Amino acid sequence: MKARKPRTGAWRLSRAIWQGIFLVCLGALLATGFNAVRTTGLAWRGTWSPASLAASQRQGLEEIPLQEAWVLYEGGKALFVDTRDPVSFYEGHIKGALNCPPGEAERYLEEIRILALSGLVIIAYCDGVDCPLSTELARSLQRAGVAPVWVLVDGWGRWRKAGYPTEKGNR
DSSP states (O other): OOOOOOOOHHHHHHHHHHHHHHHHHHHHHHHHHHHHHSTTOOOOOSOOOHHHHHHHHTTTSEEOOHHHHHHHHHTTOEEEEEOSOHHHHHHOEETTOEEOOGGGHHHHHHHHHHHHHTTOEEEEEOSSTTOOHHHHHHHHHHHTTOOOEEEETTHHHHHHHHTOOEEOSOO
16 A cells, blocks of 8 residues: 655645635625525625615615605605604704604604505615615515605705705604
8 A cells, every 4th residue: 555645835835725716706606696585685786885775775666856846845745755864853854744764654654654545655865876775665665554755865965965845853
């Protein structure tokens, strides 16, 4: 019987590197497969900016243009739901808006449902084009049977910039 040569440190390092490359490739392959199968998978657009990811999350939801939201506001036909945290809401929000972060949707669900049934259009908004809170709330409300729920992208920033009515404090 012939004796084996002991393996060197370089050989072990080389083997570890190849195993690492194999695991990374396997992980990428599995991730791509799951993304393709998943209904809310990420869009492969080449841009991975927060704004493009937020846009892909809004897929299937109705976005409302600022001008149309303003017309509904002026006519008293909309309920604006601010999805930001209570401190941000207190510091300023669309006049007459209800503060309802996504985690508190159940707390306000019945009130929002009654207002929607009375004919008000529900418009969820937050601050910034990459803010996912309005999307999360809109999906929660729709799952609970409140429809339609519109999303005003970058609602707070665009509303202020347009000079539309705002207020401070709690509702």
